[in-house]
Amino acid sequence: MNDLIYVYCISNRLPDLSLSKEHNDLKYIMHNNIFAVIKYVSENEFSDENLKKNLSDMDWLESRVREHIEVINLLMEQNTVIPFNFGSIFQSEINLKKFITDYTDSLIENFSHIEGKEEWAVKIYCNRKALCEQIDELSEDAAALEKQIMASSPGKAFLLKRKKTDLIENEMDRLCKVFGQKYYDTFRLLSDATYLNNILPQDVTERDDTMILNAAFLVKKTNVGDFKSTVEDLRKKDGNSGFVIETTGPWAPFSFINSKKNHNEP
């Protein structure tokens, strides 16, 4: 029996669920003029214990996460939506309504903060091999040392080259910080809010290059064109330096939701 409530998101306007042919089991529950888009799900899948078990099944997780995002994106095309964390389950309609009652002020604040905006994710990676090849162009210290090496006797040049190997490592670390900050600052100016995510290690990203920035930007829809063209400009400009800009969006503002209980609640 499907009697638990899975919440995808809430919207401040009546959602048109007939637009979703693939997700024909969606429903909404209205309370205080707030519309929660939900689906009734079974305890076999989503009770606390069973959800924990299912989370370790990658096929299950993948399909449910994609569905979560698809439904939210569908709703996002119609209205401003506040997305819920993946796998948010209420026991009953009464509990969901109690949540909306307790959090109404905060939800309204969130709606006004995110109205007309979307989330764009930016991940910057550094290919250290490519960066190393450009080091004399990008680092004055490396270029100066190279010049010194060229002008030195073979013996001195050998020692200076060893010195340069250490210098290059430090300079690459410094350049990663400089470029990461530059990208962050550039996108920050085009957005209304920013959020820094954890840098993901290489065994998670399964990439050869190293992640140096994992950020989310809340961008006004009217600024998205500028945001995208800035990505393209930076790619053209820095393409050979070993810095890779990966951008995805538009996402519902997952990283910009701050839900608090009403102030007057105990």
Added chain:
Amino acid sequence: MNHNVVDQSKDITILELLDRVLNKGVILTGDIVISVADIDLVYLGVKLMLCSVETMEQLKLGKSVPEKL
């Protein structure tokens, strides 16, 4: 609806999706909720690695709306 965006989204990886939906958005706590997916992406990363390449390729064929620029 912007179908064009949907068409461009096929190469969004599961990693990118998880990075958006885990511990983000409205995060429920307390006794009104019976469960919340409480998982860490870095921990999951280890599991992701255990998936065969084949499975990962299949996973990538799914759909989602955002595009990859």
